[in-house]
Amino acid sequence: MIWFAKNLITYERPRRVIVLHRLAGGEACCLDLLYSFLPHLKDVQVEAVTVADDEVLVKARTRGVEASCRACGVPSSRVHSRYRRQLRDLACAGRPLQVELEVRRFFCVNGSCESETFAEQVPGLTQWHQHRTPLLRGLLETVALALAGRAGSRLAAALGVTASKDTLIRLIRALPDPEIKQVTVLGVDDFAKRRGHSYATILIDMGSRRPIDVLDGRTGEVLAQWLRERPGVEVICRDRAGGYAEGAREGAPEATQIADRWHLWNNLCVAVENTVRAHRADLREPEPEHQALVEEPAPMPVQLESLTAIRTRERHAAVHTLIAEGKNHTQICQILGLTDKTIRKFRSATTAEELINGPRHSIRQIDQHAPYLHQRWNEGVHDAAQLHAEITARGYGGSKRSVRRFVLPLRPYQQVADLPAPPPTVREATRWITSDPDHLTTDEATKLAQLKARSARLTSLAGYVADFAQMMTNRTGTQHLEGWLTDIETGDFPALHSLARGIRRDQNAVTNGLTSAHSSGAVEGNVCRIKHLKRQMFGRANLDLLRKRVLLSH
Known part of the structure; x- marks a missing residue:
């Protein structure tokens, strides 16, 4: 124990007493050292420090002669009583630190005050109705x-x-909410509280790139009400959602709306994928004029359409039949028993072909070695065991039975045709078309050139994509967007027609997005951070707790 007395300061331990320092005048250098390490104790008189294996206890008392009443602010020096407060403080050298503070209760000398007595407080050390110091509370x-x-x-x-x-x-x-200062450029986006069920809106100050508010719901009225209460917003960065567009027009009609470029590019990529899917026959190379088969094999049976494709056509027809009957979106969901997202997908598709990817073939492990097997078969190697040994050395991990099943249809022929290269998938072709040419590998660039050489429609589609990419990169939307839309509308691509109609409905915001330097990048980054916070809390917190963490955890 360290005693701060008038004559001597000692550190008492079992069987051992260590003299630390003698006092010099009215203050001891040990006290100065203690106050240097614990500056929030400088306004109290430390009487003793007890160091144990599991805790450090500091005993102290207040120094002041008088204190001010909490209710009326009138100072008083009439002491009513004394009591001890137990305060938890920041740990000291890994040990919990507790301050046992003797405080006084004073009489209030103001006769008109409703409080007869009050307890004194030590700034930086005590707070009303708290068992922790402000430092410890701030840490927690x-x-x-x-x-x-x-x-x-x-x-x-x-x-x-x-x-x-x-x-x-x-x-x-x-914790109190942070103060919302004047916002000039506002970013708006939604995030899922529970995906598919409930959503919320996050608002970002694009100047500081920090969230300033979180609203329950993602309707236009929610945003409009917030904008009416806080006028002065000049620019609103948002996605392509119609609700936010309407809310921005109602709440801040003078503000400039900017559609985010990433969402525009994503909408274009979806339209390109649907277009490639509608023309997926162009992905296959034309059949060669002469087959390398010595004998013609038996014709392959006609492959029936998959059950998934049949179901897709039936649902597409049912949805559009109900639309023709005047049913609204909610009624269609209830009648067909399908989700909101599924019905929206069928409504936006002009034909069922846009939703059908074609037959899906399972890729077997042995198919990767099929060209080599055909080559060895033409060289006269017809023994399945030998072929299995050769492709096993090339990385094949299947059985001999699989090799025997593969070569069984080849038995009637001495020579077989070389296998053509498999056609690219819809998504592969979409990625080639929508990627920066400098980011494609040599093989991908060659395949894209071959694809464009044999398909005039995909060549035209790639030209539209390149023009939009150049317009978006160079920020020339004011000069070129109208001409690009006109070319799209006169073309023969229904998926791009749908994209053009959507842009026409929001053309001013799209033009601003393709011209202005503002974007929703900071908004999307905060939405990703919200997803991380949600995973930390495992979805068990209400919106009020998530809102506090979003606004205050910067």
């Missing part, structure tokens, strides 16, 4: 905002502080 709030409940409790224990997960969550909920 920081831990709670970073890690939330269970993980935060484990980290606090490692720091020498005991706090349950419920305590940390209560601390987060007790």
